[in-house]
Amino acid sequence: MTATTDSARALSPRALTWTRRRQAAARFWQQYRAHRAGLAGLTVLVLIGLVALAAPVLVGADSQSVTEAPGGPLEAPSAAFPLGTDQFGRSLLALLVWGTRVSLTVGLLAAFLSVAIGTLVGITAGHFKGWYGNVVMRITDWFLVMPTLVLAIALATVLSRSLWTTVLAIGVTTWPTTARLVRAQTLSVESRPYIERSRALGGGHRHIMSRHVLPNVMPLVLAQTTLVISTAILTEATLAFLGLGDPTVVSWGGLLQDAREAGAVSSGDWWYLAPPGLAIAVVALAFTLCGRTIETVLNPKLGVSR
Numbered sequence: 001m002t003a004t005t006d007s008a009r010a011l012s013p014r015a016l017t018w019t020r021r022r023q024a025a026a027r028f029w030q031q032y033r034a035h036r037a038g039l040a041g042l043t044v045l046v047l048i049g050l051v052a053l054a055a056p057v058l059v060g061a062d063s064q065s066v067t068e069a070p071g072g073p074l075e076a077p078s079a080a081f082p083l084g085t086d087q088f089g090r091s092l093l094a095l096l097v098w099g100t101r102v103s104l105t106v107g108l109l110a111a112f113l114s115v116a117i118g119t120l121v122g123i124t125a126g127h128f129k130g131w132y133g134n135v136v137m138r139i140t141d142w143f144l145v146m147p148t149l150v151l152a153i154a155l156a157t158v159l160s161r162s163l164w165t166t167v168l169a170i171g172v173t174t175w176p177t178t179a180r181l182v183r184a185q186t187l188s189v190e191s192r193p194y195i196e197r198s199r200a201l202g203g204g205h206r207h208i209m210s211r212h213v214l215p216n217v218m219p220l221v222l223a224q225t226t227l228v229i230s231t232a233i234l235t236e237a238t239l240a241f242l243g244l245g246d247p248t249v250v251s252w253g254g255l256l257q258d259a260r261e262a263g264a265v266s267s268g269d270w271w272y273l274a275p276p277g278l279a280i281a282v283v284a285l286a287f288t289l290c291g292r293t294i295e296t297v298l299n300p301k302l303g304v305s306r
Contacts, residue, residue, distance in 0.1 A: 038293025063094035084271035113171030118178025126186025226291030
């Protein structure tokens with residue numbers, strides 16, 4: 001015990017901070033991997049992420065070309081085309097791999113934007129009480145009662161059809177839940193005695209929010225981010241299925257839209273519908289499992305089973 005204390009004293013404040021962070025990360029990982037569901041979700045996400053990164057090597061960029069399609073329209077699964085072909089004769093397996101890149105990118109960027117807005121609104125509304133907090137939370141309540149998908153569709157319809165429009169439409173319509181959670185956590189943090197001591201010592205609003213409140217709400221924000229990603233991926237697929245996505249890129253929702261336009265539902269071409277639908281469901285479930293596990297590790301009182 002004495003040796004450990006002496007070594008800690010010998011470290012500089014910065015080195016001691018990073019040592020404690022590494023120890024906290026090691027404890028977090030040790031507790032996280034004890035949950036089988038979360039570990040399974042993380043494994044699936046890592047595999048899908050590797051497939052998305054290696055898409056140019058696995059299938060090649062020319063697999064998206066309509067004029068150079070290697071097969072015939074709507075061919076059933078075979079040795080040459082394990083998942084069949086689309087209405088233009090392109091391999092659905094190759095399109096599914098390429099769609100992974102777009103769907104994950106949109107989901108991650110939209111979730112980051114949503115959580116960033118929600119965190120900023122939640123911290124400021126919890127810190128600045130009075131008229132500002134009341135006005136901001138009334139606006140948040142308005143967004144909460146409005147259907148998120150309807151707002152996203154309206155925004156995607158008004159703006160030009162592109163990936164950035166989809167990211168913006170999802171990000172600016174899904175932040176209220178995060179704002180509510182972060183505000184509640186901010187109120188809890190600011191009721192603690194060390195916040196009063198910080199104010200008494202001259203700590204300003206920026207210092208308290210950035211040095212005291214933000215580090216304490218970050219575990220909640222991290223858990224919420226993983227949950228928002230699954231929602232963002234589902235919303236992106238819905239917008240693409242409704243024809244509001246970027247028509248120049250391949251995504252899982254776009255594949256479902258193409259299948260609907262090609263009449264795959266009425267003609268029974270299940271291989272055109274099942275793979276992108278299952279991919280969306282698997283990724284959304286994997287992110288949800290990771291998010292629930294992170295919540296359980298950071299807040300053991302939740303008591304989620306392993």
